[in-house]
Amino acid sequence: MSASHTHDTHAAGHDDHGPMKGWRRWFYATNHKDIGSMYLIFSLVMFLTGGLMAMFIRAELLYPGTQVLDPGTFNSMTTMHALIMVFGAVMPAFTGLANWMIPLQVGAPDMALPRMNNFSFWILPFAFGMLLLTLLVPGGSPAGGWTLYPPLVLQTGDAFPMAVFAVHLMGASSIMGAINVIVTIMNMRAPGMTLLKMPLFVWTWLITAYLLIAVMPVLAGAVTMLLTDHYFGTSFFNAAGGGDPVMFQHIFWFFGHPEVYIMILPAFGVVSEIIPTFSRKPLFGYDAMVYATASIAFLSFIVWAHHMFTTGMPLVGEMFFMLSTMLIAIPTGVKVFNWTATMWKGSISFETPMLFALSFLFLFTIGGFSGLMLAIAPADFQYHDTYFVVAHFHYVLVPGAVFSIMAATYYWLPKWTGHMYNEKMGKLHFWLSTIFVNVLFFPQHFLGLAGMPRRIPDYSTQFADWNFVSSIGGFCFGLTQLLFVYNIISCVRGGVKASDKVWDDASPQGLEWTVSSPAPYHSFEVPPEVK
């Protein structure tokens, strides 16, 4: 702290303040590292909860007929799995990474708004506690799909207002997290760190945070309209009262499409950190990467109705949304080629984070290509609401977003804990995950093209074989993740001491490698000088 501190009387001797003891440390946490850890642990718990639901779904789909779940429970499993994975696992994981890494990467002592940081985290357990409680209330938990389309969602029982308020809370948490990220990045950078010197993870998060504050309020508005339609007799989405159920889809996807980029842009940032490190070369086309990220963010606002090609849009609308969607392939292609070019003639080594980043590169691109297929309006009429869509978004979200989170965890875990994780087990986790994620999701392309609809507990026997394969892949993928959990826990508990640079022979770039491992409780209280 500088001598010009306004609270001189309190400031003396604070620099070596450790964390508070016991539960107070976590409940009153304002330290970005503590809050980051809580976000990451919360996300892992939600990942396992949502994953368990996915196991139930795959168990039901293992054979034709209904064996494990009744159709109503099956529907609530698909709905809850999606809500938990999107809002409980992927988004908090990225917010946790942001909390841990952004102050370290921009050379700030902490996040700009530590109290709000505490609040935005502690909302989450209540939001998801309420969402999970819906499993016990009369009428069961929400079962109309995570997209909450009326009029179906209005048939939810007592769970309906609980789900809506849970979504409100998740939204509030994300908005506060995003504001915190923006203020930290805009105001707290170390002297000399201009915007175009920021690490790409910081850049992608800055843009993601703007997407969050632009669209999470729109979702809050949409679910509030559902609430007033249900309880106060408004008719926003009720045709009998002059409303239009299709309008909900427009408002929802105005949120929903930027939302999918909210879940992938920080992943791009992570991969842009890891590939240069293990290729031992600077990132190829840094400026192009920044502009590509910004272009993707901009385009995400004008493509939403490609989720709604079959609602009977006018032809001009279908053309517009088809072409604008295809346009996104250009900045995304810039990114994929830049990562590839970064590796070109690099001296590559294959540690676990790099393996996950490479797998991301290949498998996310597969998801991107199936996305292009879905963007073709006339073809979409065949693919719409089939397993092809399920395969597509799981390819971009699991070996996309989730693999990038795993890559980031392996990459930065030694910095967080001060110990190396078990590299052999990490590699085993990688190979099993990569193999089984493909066994799990690739057959779903075939099922979708053959006409199997999504969100059904039972199916025609012609789909039996590939569903069996997919379910086996699912169970194995699920079990494999226990390796990840075990590896993290044992790395937190102990292990080989990690050096400050962690990846010494790769000499990673960035301010986070200039602090000791584990990163001290308070870092960069004297801002570093960036040249």
Place this chain on the structure above:
Amino acid sequence: MVRVAESLQPSGPHQQANRSLTRKLWWFVVGAFAFGWALVPLYDVLCSVTGYGSKKELLVAAHAAERVDMARWVTVEFLSSVPTLGAWEFAPEQTEIKVHPGQLYEATFLAKNMINQAVIAQAVPSVAPNMATQYFRKTDCFCFTPQKFEANQERELNVRFFIDPSLPRNIDRVTLGYAIYDVTQTKSALQN
């Protein structure tokens, strides 16, 4: 706890800048929330400006129905066929009627299932000449939904229609034909 929290607060100038940026971002959030609600009237505005969506077409149809052209006569002929059903009778009550464009009429077809089992039938309409199709407006029709017939059941099937007054002048005779098909298997498969 307060002391620790304070020690983590950024120093003076940052705090000022942080507050002001945070305030601006909260206004941005309020604006985004308002925008979400504003989308509701905006969609109506978009539809009325561009003519997208079906509301305008429906209004045209409603308007057409209010404007009866008493000076003009058009002959409407009715045809029926039973390509696949076998032992069925299906015929219009009248083979043709004269109508004023814009006025609502009702025509009746008589159908009898002479098979000894229940049948779900689906009628498929066609209009000739082709040009007239878009001016032939059915407000209600037995062809809109599958029709279930018990064994040996006989009943009347109705269609309400009017001819759009903007039907081209050179057309004075329009034919409405129905072919009726057996869809028992596909329909019962869907229900199971």
